[in-house]
Amino acid sequence: MYIALRRTADGVEATDVGDDGIPGSPVRVDDLAAWVAVRERERPRWVWSDTATWYPPLLAAGVRVERCQDLRLCHAILRGAGMLEPDPAWDGPRPVRTTTPDGLFELEPEPDDADPVAELARQRSAVADDPKRALLLAAESVGALVAAEMTFAGLPWRADEHDRVLTEHLGRRVPGGRPEKLEALAARLREILDAPALNPDSHPELLRALQNAGLRVESTSKWELLEIEHPVVAPLLEYKQLARLLSANGWAWLDQWVRDGRFRPVYVPAGVVTGRWASDGGGALQLPKQIRRAVIPDPGWKLVVADASQLEPRVLAAMSGDRAMARAGQQTDMYQAIVDAGAVETRRQAKYGMLGAIYGGTTGESGRMKPRMERAFPTAMAYVEAAARAGERGEVVRTWLGRTSPPGTGLGYDETATDAQKRSTQQRAAAWGRFTRNFVVQGTAAEWALSWMGSLRRRLWDLGSGSLVERPHLVFFVHDELVVHTPAELADAVADALRESAAEAGRLLFRGAPVEFAVSVGIVDRYSDAK
DNA sequence: TCGGAAAGCGCC
DNA sequence: AAAGGGCGCTTTCCGA
Numbered sequence: 001m002y003i004a005l006r007r008t009a010d011g012v013e014a015t016d017v018g019d020d021g022i023p024g025s026p027v028r029v030d031d032l033a034a035w036v037a038v039r040e041r042e043r044p045r046w047v048w049s050d051t052a053t054w055y056p057p058l059l060a061a062g063v064r065v066e067r068c069q070d071l072r073l074c075h076a077i078l079r080g081a082g083m084l085e086p087d088p089a090w091d092g093p094r095p096v097r098t099t100t101p102d103g104l105f106e107l108e109p110e111p112d113d114a115d116p117v118a119e120l121a122r123q124r125s126a127v128a129d130d131p132k133r134a135l136l137l138a139a140e141s142v143g144a145l146v147a148a149e150m151t152f153a154g155l156p157w158r159a160d161e162h163d164r165v166l167t168e169h170l171g172r173r174v175p176g177g178r179p180e181k182l183e184a185l186a187a188r189l190r191e192i193l194d195a196p197a198l199n200p201d202s203h204p205e206l207l208r209a210l211q212n213a214g215l216r217v218e219s220t221s222k223w224e225l226l227e228i229e230h231p232v233v234a235p236l237l238e239y240k241q242l243a244r245l246l247s248a249n250g251w252a253w254l255d256q257w258v259r260d261g262r263f264r265p266v267y268v269p270a271g272v273v274t275g276r277w278a279s280d281g282g283g284a285l286q287l288p289k290q291i292r293r294a295v296i297p298d299p300g301w302k303l304v305v306a307d308a309s310q311l312e313p314r315v316l317a318a319m320s321g322d323r324a325m326a327r328a329g330q331q332t333d334m335y336q337a338i339v340d341a342g343a344v345e346t347r348r349q350a351k352y353g354m355l356g357a358i359y360g361g362t363t364g365e366s367g368r369m370k371p372r373m374e375r376a377f378p379t380a381m382a383y384v385e386a387a388a389r390a391g392e393r394g395e396v397v398r399t400w401l402g403r404t405s406p407p408g409t410g411l412g413y414d415e416t417a418t419d420a421q422k423r424s425t426q427q428r429a430a431a432w433g434r435f436t437r438n439f440v441v442q443g444t445a446a447e448w449a450l451s452w453m454g455s456l457r458r459r460l461w462d463l464g465s466g467s468l469v470e471r472p473h474l475v476f477f478v479h480d481e482l483v484v485h486t487p488a489e490l491a492d493a494v495a496d497a498l499r500e501s502a503a504e505a506g507r508l509l510f511r512g513a514p515v516e517f518a519v520s521v522g523i524v525d526r527y528s529d530a531k
Numbered sequence: 532t533c534g535g536a537a538a539g540c541g542c543c
Numbered sequence: 544a545a546a547g548g549g550c551g552c553t554t555t556c557c558g559a
Binding site: 199201202203204205223226227243244247248271272273274276277278279280281282283284285286352355356358359360361362363364365366367434435437438439441442479 | 544545546547548549550551552553554555556
């Protein structure tokens with residue numbers, strides 16, 4: 001059964017909807033959290049406009065729910081697939097969040113025409129004969145619950161450790177200036193380049209200084225510098241790395257984002273066109289390896305870190321139905337299995353061949369491996385090639401569960417086009433083909449990850465007792481990696497749950513496909529100790 | 532003075 | 544050694 005919630009001018013209105021789709025009479029709800037806690041015992045699927053606005057106040061009040069349907073996220077999926085009519089009430093972007101002084105989200109009235117009961121009916125009808133998309137809607141929605149829960153719980157973060165890492169790398173803080181070691185490096189660069197006024201943070205200035213010193217470079221980028229032999233290269237690369245650490249995750253970041261021993265990034269489910277999550281503020285999904293030393297569990301607790309190894313290659317094997325690639329995907333090290341199968345000679349070749357298949361690489365090692373990959377894995381290669389060709393023609397492609405790519409635009413030309421126009425259009429078409437090629441794999445990998453998370457979430461809840469943060473709970477997610485914060489005595493059980501959930505996600509999406517979704521799991525006292 | 536673009540690099 | 548796909552974020556620069 002479903003319970004649809006709606007914010008009206010005079011409070012929250014709730015409507016029961018049976019599995020037959022027949023709604024009851026709306027009732028007024030005064031104390032939402034208390035009411036939800038009571039009704040949750042019936043294990044309904046909560047239906048609401050947007051998990052990001054409804055769920056945080058419930059979590060803050062100590063209420064966790066098992067299931068929901070996030071109408072806005074689901075609407076976007078179905079609209080993209082052309083399965084719903086345009087609807088201004090639901091087509092728009094996510095509502096702007098406003099925060100109250102106590103940090104809770106204000107619930108603003110929703111427009112009159114945004115009727116959750118009617119929208120639920122349309123969405124249910126759209127997927128009634130489409131079990132894969134129905135699964136996608138469920139996965140998307142449970143992902144939204146996890147996102148809110150991870151923000152609520154926060155990633156355990158030791159500010160003192162973070163400060164230690166920064167001071168170790170950058171030197172002592174200097175008010176209004178660069179930290180000591182960084183400034184010393186800047187001084188060395190000025191000396192080596194004989195540019196006393198150089199600000200190495202300015203790309204144009206730096207480029208001019210490099211060129212004046214006789215370096216033949218077109219940019220200041222790392223990969224170009226690596227090809228040059230010159231005494232300035234090593235200290236410059238070190239400077240760049242440290243300057244980035246300071247600006248992206250330095251003391252200012254620490255002050256802004258870490259409170260009471262927790263980093264609470266805001267995740268944006270489906271924030272990326274492929275269905276991957278994005279994050280809003282704090283750069284959560286780009287947390288540098290160096291700084292993960294500050295992620296330390298509470299006393300008596302552990303972090304369990306799990307990484308889905310070679311996820312996208314396995315996903316490609318499963319979704320394309322390529323039997324030879326699936327056989328390789330049964331091994332823990334899929335790249336080595338590709339070597340053992342005789343497709344290529346070295347593990348490195350297998351890796352680059354696979355990356356080329358997924359990203360559309362045409363040059364270098366990827367390009368060289370392509371014929372061998374096509375010989376060894378014709379079905380999988382044809383699958384991604386078809387996605388690329390469709391994209392080049394401006395067609396829409398879809399993931400395994402049915403998320404659709406945006407249509408390509410401006411990829412055709414007529415006879416009046418000049419040669420230059422034709423060339424540039426062809427380049428755009430090729431680029432869009434690389435995008436759609438990657439879309440089907442990256443998007444399906446994101447679906448697998450949502451299923452993994454959803455399955456794990458249920459298992460973690462069943463492992464412990466008490467409130468969400470008293471039980472083992474998810475605290476971090478980056479595309480194919482999960483981090484669980486758990487009481488130490490449950491860490492082994494959590495590790496098992498992570499592996500079982502991965503297997504379950506594989507079965508749920510690709511029932512029958514003989515691909516093993518291997519995960520590497522570590523139980524650690526620091527995030528940086530994983531792997 | 533402010534906002535957006537570009538460059539560059541962190542993550543997957 | 545990247546490359547080839549997807550992002551977010553910071554700094555600097557430049558034009559409205």
